[in-house]
Amino acid sequence: MNVLWIFAHPEPRSLSGALRDEGLRALRELGHDTRLSDLYAMRWNPVVDGKDFRHDGEQRLIVGTSSQRAYTEGTLSEDIRAEQEKLAWADALIVQFPLWWYGMPAILKGWFDRVFVKGFAYGVTGPDGRTLRYGDGALSGKRAMVVLTAGAPEDSMGPRGINGDLGQLLFPLQHGTLWYSGMSVLPPHVVYGADRLSPDAYRARADELRQRLRTLPTTEPLPFRRQNGGDYDERLVLRPELLPGRSGLAVHYV
Numbered sequence: 001m002n003v004l005w006i007f008a009h010p011e012p013r014s015l016s017g018a019l020r021d022e023g024l025r026a027l028r029e030l031g032h033d034t035r036l037s038d039l040y041a042m043r044w045n046p047v048v049d050g051k052d053f054r055h056d057g058e059q060r061l062i063v064g065t066s067s068q069r070a071y072t073e074g075t076l077s078e079d080i081r082a083e084q085e086k087l088a089w090a091d092a093l094i095v096q097f098p099l100w101w102y103g104m105p106a107i108l109k110g111w112f113d114r115v116f117v118k119g120f121a122y123g124v125t126g127p128d129g130r131t132l133r134y135g136d137g138a139l140s141g142k143r144a145m146v147v148l149t150a151g152a153p154e155d156s157m158g159p160r161g162i163n164g165d166l167g168q169l170l171f172p173l174q175h176g177t178l179w180y181s182g183m184s185v186l187p188p189h190v191v192y193g194a195d196r197l198s199p200d201a202y203r204a205r206a207d208e209l210r211q212r213l214r215t216l217p218t219t220e221p222l223p224f225r226r227q228n229g230g231d232y233d234e235r236l237v238l239r240p241e242l243l244p245g246r247s248g249l250a251v252h253y254v
């Protein structure tokens, strides 16, 4: 497989940096081709800017629509096009980051904001005119997996844990971004208690990561519901006969 590894940590000598090196080595030993986007090392610009989309000066720049035109006309800025080319090449995407304030570092959010533009990552329609998203779409056929380190211990990120349920914290990324654009999202690899890891615990977590990468091509994806699979009505609301009386993010898993 062709694997693109997105790395969003400022310090290569961190726990995250060590896991990245382990992971990339394991992938190469398994015979995969790898490419790396090390966002801090690349000095990635995370801020959407009018200069991203060259236009004739008469149109007002509205990111959603102008970016689609820019994409199809090939006028996106060079750094965005380079990342899109890597994504187009990839069969699988690894998104690695430390959990910061319940979410991803801003530099990584800005990678998605600028690279996942309309016409490239979303906003495509099928032959019947329906918009393809949530399980179908521009990036379908690709696999994606989050590799995360978090300071919190595992139980405190469970369903009743004070640090918030992990599946819910990752919902915007895993469901709202990766699944939205059509990718199959594998269960995340999470290193909990990441600020207090003993050398033995580090070796165990690194072994687990290698094992997860070994099964990257075959692991069963998270069972998110497909938008166009019949579970949602025409308003994109889950049909009342499915999980009656239940609401919240968990209803979007089969």
Ligand SMILES: Cc1cc2nc3c(=O)[nH]c(=O)nc-3n(C[C@H](O)[C@H](O)[C@H](O)COP(=O)(O)O)c2cc1C
Pocket (backbone or CB within 6 Å): 009, 014, 015, 016, 017, 097, 098, 099, 100, 101, 102, 103, 149, 150, 151, 152, 163, 194, 195
């Ligand atoms: C700005 C900042 C915000 C953080 N927010 C969280 C958080 O919301 N939840 C959590 O479990 N850990 C949080 N942490 C802890 C980091 O997730 C942890 O230090 C990191 O994953 C350890 O990996 P590293 O040594 O590679 O940085 C935060 C750390 C920083 C620096």
